[in-house]
Amino acid sequence: MNKNMRHFAIVAVLVLIGAVIMNKLLISVLPLPTPSSAQAESVDSLFRLHMALISLFFSLIVVFVVYAIVIFRARKGDESDGEYIHGNTTLEIVWTVIPLAIVIYLGFLGTKALGEVTQAQPNEKVIQVTGFQWDWRFEYPEEGITSTTLVLPKGQPIRLEMQSEDVIHSFFIPEFRVKQDLVPGHVTTLRITPTRTGGFVLRCAELCGLSHAYMLADVQVLEPAEYDAWVAEQTSQTELPPAELGAKIAETQGCQGCHSLDGSPSAGPTWKGLFGREETLADGSTVVVDEDYLRESILDPHAKIVEGFQPIMPTDYGEKLSDEEITAIIEFIKTLE
Amino acid sequence: MSLFSLPAVKGLIAQILGTIAGMALTTVIRALMGLPAWKAEPAWVVGALLGGVAFLFAVGAFDDWLQWMVGKETPLRHGPPPDRPAWTRYFSVDYNHKVIGIQYTVWGLFLLMAGGTFALAFRTELLRSGMQFLGLELFNNFIGLHGIVMIGGILLGVGGMANYLVPLMLGAEDMAFPRLNALGFWFNVPGALLILSSLLVGGWDAGWTGYPPLSARGPIGYQLFFLGVYFIGLSSIVGAVNLLVTILHMRPKGMSLFRMPIFVWGVFATSLIQLTATQLIGLSFLMVLVERTLGMGFFDPGLAGPGKALLEGGGDPILFQHLFWFYSHPAVYIFILPGLAVIGELLPVFARKPLxxxxxxxxxxxxxxxxxxxxxxxxxxxxxxxxxxxxxxxFATLLVAVPTGVKFFSWVGTIWGGKLHFPTPMLFVLGAISVFLIGGLTGPILGTVPTNMPLHDSYFVVGHFHATMFGGFVFPFFAALYFWYPKVTGRMYNETLGKIHFWLMTPAFWAQTLGQMTVGVMGMRRRIADYDPALGNGMIQAGHVVITIAGFAIAFGVLLMIYNFIRSAEVGKVAGSNPWRSRSPEWQIPSPVPEHSFAAPVTVVGEPYDYGLAGSTYVRMAAAGDD
Structure with missing residues (x-):
């Protein structure tokens, strides 16, 4: 038994040394990107605690096993048996109860940190995120901006309300740490408070088909004053000539997902040469495309369905778009001869 | 003997003919219903289903039951077929559990190598950022095929160990239901062929998890994938019933539950999961199959993407994930519990000390x-x-750490104070402990929600689960192959080659799994064909180079093992009945094991692992003629 005690004392020292080395190693081979959100702080401190525990328990088992291999290896030709030890109930209880206490404590810390990264903040700014194969769109309801770049003011708590138009996507910016899927038919929420200015990349983290690897969007975190300037620049775009404004609105609304600009077939009629064209409707009647027809088709798309197409166009553009914006889109269509 | 008289070949031909017949049947029914006669998707579904069933009939898996249906009794066939060479029994429906165990193991190794080949292909693609030679579509297909083919291979490997070893460890002549046992194996052949042939009909690009709505909208390959998984799942269920009944009812006199070899405990726990959870992956995939084929909207909420057909909606994609993971998480315990039990089985033998x-x-x-x-x-x-x-x-997830910890501490307790020997199987056991340790310890960080958020769907997860799969299955499986090889063949494998295999594979695997975790933390997402070379301050590409080279080293090690086994079967030195000085029943009978295993009934008279207790023995066999 004395001999065993000496072994245990040596092993205990080695376990501690091993744990420190392992922890250094893990932190150097697992380089987290620079934390850039308030949420990242809660996540990272828990991350470091986990790394320390991984190092300690890894060292505990590995040092014991390696030490045993060196000390207890059978010498050449030794066919004898080892010590006849069946087990030790006290030890079994100890190494059941201590890990149990540790995981319960970890669960408690996890719950606390989860609260920190998901709780509602005062003065949240809402941004609506839409994911579709294979791109992103961001709408700022307060400012009335639609953008393909996610621009955020530093220090401002943000609530992202996220929807998918087709399959499951996932919102992930490594520097912000948090992640949330976008699920068709659901609105999911994610909270971010950016703490560092600069450019980041939003990447889809849920396999969503062919070009999943390239489903990216630029993210800009700006100082509040710069952000205000960006908002002003975006909103002043209503001063654009109507046809150009219409083209921009059509792009951000994703109109070209179903209506091509070059005459190629798609889910909806092409816009090329649409204005002034005579269309045959599903009921056999014909109509000449004019401004009134286009306006009606945007506001109440199922009123007149062109032959060969399905009534699948969303019916809520009347709520999404202002009168001026609809006029702008019509002006844009007029230019597509 | 003509090749075409080989039952496995008959089965293959029948599968092709059955597929064609199913397609024809669908077309005729559609024509009679007044629908456009040819529609590829339903034709393939019915064809694939009939083809798989036709394989089973033609190979002879139902022969005895068909005879019984018309009132004929059929005795249990024993031994090699009388009119054909002995090796043909491995390509036939054979009722001997040892033959079935080898069928499982060999087909499992084949699938593991096929799945590994898919991985090598896309690992090569990932050597550099940008697209090299695979293309996005093929890449997305290969990651899913790698996953599901590996899972099939692991299930077959588990089945191989369980079928070969459990009856021997119980001193039983065979499994409780030998005919069901054979059917259980043969389900896997048409099942695996369906999965592999999915590539020919457009493949499937959602990964092995097959999440809808993506899987509800993709090419026809999905349907073959679903049906293939369905067949393999049936094998799991009937195999589990058989093992549970065998373990509970066929133990010899004196073997109480707590005197069973520890491997049998592992198989018992695994079979409980297989029997009760496998239905859920079958159900979830069947629901997507029905959604696609008959337009029932279980999972697709009915939103139409650009250019996509509008599915009649109302479904919820999250429902699928609940059904799918209700099997697919416990499934990882199906894979690792037998492997961890192999560790518990081998340590006492090589430490010469009780478990x-x-x-x-x-x-x-x-x-x-x-x-x-x-x-x-x-x-x-x-x-x-x-x-x-x-x-x-x-909280429930973190709780898994507690019983897993008990295993680790008990293994250390077994090694401590032993007389350790280090032939190849013991090396693989020690490798398994080290690899499963890092796999297990990286579990809680993923199980804690806030730290899960950055790591979820990243390569960190890939590193974590490869470590659990290698530590919990691959390393112990290889240990088992080396350990029981002399029992199966009667000859010893080449020890030097075995050790080279170990020293090649273990550092390579460590480099691979740590490399995966590293690029994952840098921001590398799972399942992407191309990555941003700027990630990790430009170090990410170096990480991928390490992972890829390590992958090839592992593959080379496996080839070395296969070569070793094939070569040693002829030139290996004769092993004798008990080269490891084990107390377990299978080592008390000749090697290779005779057709009927035990010449006399086995009685358990002691504890299984009382190494070091002078004069004790685990089992006693009545001398021939003795009762």
Missing amino acids: FGYKWVALSSLAIALVGFLVWAHHMFVSGMNPGLRVPFM
């Missing part, structure tokens, strides 16, 4: 199996499920 805390090790397997049913939603922490569910699932 430390036998009852705790045995019950920890049951505890893992039980808790394993309560943790599935940790795969869904960021899925958009009810956020309140995250906390209870976090």
Whole structure:
């Protein structure tokens, strides 16, 4: 038994040394990107605690096993048996109860940190995120901006309300740490408070088909004053000539997902040469495309369905778009001869 | 003897003919219903189903039962077929559990190598950022095929060990239901062929998890994937019934549950999961199959993407994930519990010392199996499920660490104070402990919701689960192959080649799994064909180079093992009945094991692992003629 005690004392020292080395190693081979959100702080401190525990328990088992291999290896030709030890109930209880206490404590810390990264903040700014194969769109309801770049003011708590138009996507910016899927038919929420200015990349983290690897969007975190300037620049775009404004609105609304600009077939009629064209409707009647027809088709798309197409166009553009914006889109269509 | 008289070949031909017949049948029915006669998707579904069933009839898996239906009795066939060479029994329906065990193992190794080949292909693509030679579509297909083919190979490897070893360890002549046992194996052949042939009809690009709506909208290859998984799942279920009944009813006199070899405990726990959870992956895939084929909207909420057909909606994609993970999380315990039991089985033999805390090790397997049913939603922490569910699932997930810890501490207790020997199987056991340790320890960080968020769907997860699969299955499986090889063939494998295999594979695997975790933390997402070379301050590409080279080193090691086994079967030195000086029943009979295994009934008279207790023995066999 004395001999065993000496072994245990040596092993205990080695376990501690091993744990420190392992922890250094893990932190150097697992380089987290620079934390850039308030949420990242809660996540990272828990991350470091986990790394320390991984190092300690890894060292505990590995040092014991390696030490045993060196000390207890059978010498050449030794066919004898080892010590006849069946087990030790006290030890079994100890190494059941201590890990149990540790995981319960970890669960408690996890719950606390989860609260920190998901709780509602005062003065949240809402941004609506839409994911579709294979791109992103961001709408700022307060400012009335639609953008393909996610621009955020530093220090401002943000609530992202996220929807998918087709399959499951996932919102992930490594520097912000948090992640949330976008699920068709659901609105999911994610909270971010950016703490560092600069450019980041939003990447889809849920396999969503062919070009999943390239489903990216630029993210800009700006100082509040710069952000205000960006908002002003975006909103002043209503001063654009109507046809150009219409083209921009059509792009951000994703109109070209179903209506091509070059005459190629798609889910909806092409816009090329649409204005002034005579269309045959599903009921056999014909109509000449004019401004009134286009306006009606945007506001109440199922009123007149062109032959060969399905009534699948969303019916809520009347709520999404202002009168001026609809006029702008019509002006844009007029230019597509 | 003509090749075409070989039952496996008959089965293959029947599968092709059955597929064509099914397609014709669908076309005729559609024509009679007044629909456009040819529609590829339903034709392939019915064809694939009939083809798989036709394989089973033609190979002869139902022969005896068909005879019984018309009132004929058929005795249980024993031994090699009388009119053909002995090797043909491995390509036929054979009722001997040892033959079935080898069929499982060899087909499993084939699938593991096929799955590994898919991995080598896309690993080569990932050597550099940008697209090299695979293309996005093929890349997305290969990652899913790698996953599911590996899973099939692991299930077959587990089945191989369980079928070969459990009856021998129980001193039984065979399994409880030998005919069902044979059917259980043969399900896997048409099943695996369906999965592999999915590439020919457009493949499937959603990964092995097959999440709808993506899987509800993709090419026809999905349907073959679903049906293939269905066949392999049936094999799991009938195999589990058979093993449970065998373990509970066929133990010899004196073998109480707590005197069973620890491997049998592992198989028992695994079979409980297989019997009760496999239905859920079958169900979830069947529902997507029905959604696609008959337009029932279980999972697709009915939103039409640009250019996509509008499915009649109302479904919920998250429902699928609950059904899917209710099997697919416990499934990982199906893979690892037998492997961990192999560690417990081999350590006492090579430490010449009793298994430390036998009852705790045995019950920890049951505890893992039980808790394993309560943790599935940790795969869904960021899925958009009810956020309140995250906390209870976090606690349940962390709880798995407790029985797993008991296993590790008990292994250390077994090694401590032993007389350790290090032939190849023991090396692989020690490799398994080290690899499963890093796999297990990286579990809680993923099971804690806030730290799960950055790591979810990243390469960190890939590193974690490859470590659990290699530590919990691959390393122990290889240990088992080396350990029982002399029992199966009667000859010893080449020790030098075995050790080269170990020293090649273990550092390579460590480099691979740490490399995966590293690029994952840098921001590398799972399942992407191309990555941003700027990630990790430009170090990410170096990480991928390490992972890829390590992958090839592992593959080379496996080829070395296969070569070793084939070569040693002819030139290896004769092993004798018990080269490892084990106390287990299978080592008390000749090698290779005779057709009927035990010449006389086995009685258990002691504890299984009483190494070091002078004069004790585990089993006694009545001398021939003795009763």
